[in-house]
Amino acid sequence: MTIEQALQFGNSELNEHSPSAERDCSVLLQHAVGRYEYFCTAHPEYILSDQEEKLFREHIEQRLTGIPVAYIVEHKEFYGKEFFVNQHVLIPRPETEGLIDMVLEHIQNKKKALRILDVCTGSGCIAVTLKTLLPNANVVATDISKEALVVATLNARRHHVEITELAGNLFEALPSDCQPFDVIVCNPPYVPLNHFQEDIPETQGLKFEPRNALLPHDDSTTGLETIEGILNDAGRYLASDGFFCMEFGDDQASRVLAYARAAFPTRSITISKDLSARDRYLFVE
Numbered sequence: 001m002t003i004e005q006a007l008q009f010g011n012s013e014l015n016e017h018s019p020s021a022e023r024d025c026s027v028l029l030q031h032a033v034g035r036y037e038y039f040c041t042a043h044p045e046y047i048l049s050d051q052e053e054k055l056f057r058e059h060i061e062q063r064l065t066g067i068p069v070a071y072i073v074e075h076k077e078f079y080g081k082e083f084f085v086n087q088h089v090l091i092p093r094p095e096t097e098g099l100i101d102m103v104l105e106h107i108q109n110k111k112k113a114l115r116i117l118d119v120c121t122g123s124g125c126i127a128v129t130l131k132t133l134l135p136n137a138n139v140v141a142t143d144i145s146k147e148a149l150v151v152a153t154l155n156a157r158r159h160h161v162e163i164t165e166l167a168g169n170l171f172e173a174l175p176s177d178c179q180p181f182d183v184i185v186c187n188p189p190y191v192p193l194n195h196f197q198e199d200i201p202e203t204q205g206l207k208f209e210p211r212n213a214l215l216p217h218d219d220s221t222t223g224l225e226t227i228e229g230i231l232n233d234a235g236r237y238l239a240s241d242g243f244f245c246m247e248f249g250d251d252q253a254s255r256v257l258a259y260a261r262a263a264f265p266t267r268s269i270t271i272s273k274d275l276s277a278r279d280r281y282l283f284v285e
Contacts, residue, residue: 001053003029004044013060024069025060031073032056067208078125081132083155088147089123090213095247095274096187098281100129102245102272103183106285111136115179117237118142119170119186119230122213124152124163126185131161139163140181142173144212170226171233180239186246188230189214192223224255231256231263234284243285253279260284 010025
């Protein structure tokens with residue numbers, strides 16, 4: 001089987017099962033043959049070894065069951081960097097890159113030794129990315145899942161940075177004598193329960209991701225429970241001249257804005273859109 005034949009086979013198998021069949025097939029093939037995309041594009045005549053073909057077919061079978069590509073190949077790109085992922089962590093989304101842009105946009109002195117807190121860190125993609133871009137910052141990452149923090153630690157090592165990982169539920173992970181943070185950033189669980197129950201390709205992969213990284217509670221109908229709690233507590237840990245930014249669901253803006261105004265009555269509050277022009281980010285300063 002050549003690369004060209006493998007792509008044809010993979011596309012035909014995945015076409016009715018994935019909205020991104022062509023891209024999925026390409027990534028799975030690259031992983032199976034251990035080559036970058038440019039090689040696969042430039043050498044369609046390359047003949048897969050028996051082991052490579054076997055692995056590729058196994059990848060296709062896994063994808064047909066609904067397993068997300070990132071979990072099959074155990075990596076996902078975020079802000080131009082590759083991050084290790086497994087089923088203990090949420091797969092980084094392109095929308096979350098907007099939080100990085102927001103932090104960088106509002107930091108005037110990028111050489112300052114800022115204190116940055118990443119709540120619900122998961123894979124550590126936010127914390128690690130910020131540390132690579134702001135090397136003088138002191139970055140703390142919290143998560144309720146110890147398994148997720150293992151992944152965050154691996155990603156910090158992969159990108160040769162040091163962050164402080166703390167296990168615990170939201171701000172409860174922080175020590176009692178914790179100093180205020182200049183920046184608090186958060187991508188919390190905000191998916192309502194009905195999204196897990198919809199049998200459509202766009203949400204099929206959610207059942208393979210950790211529920212506590214997506215769903216505030218098993219009976220959550222709005223997905224807003226954790227967000228409300230975070231906003232109520234964040235002010236105690238935010239420096240007077242610091243700022244807070246958070247991602248939320250594209251249909252949650254009005255409720256998130258109301259919670260933020262109640263929690264931060266004297267601060268400036270802004271809702272921003274993602275690249276798809278959907279309300280996605282809360283900014284408080």
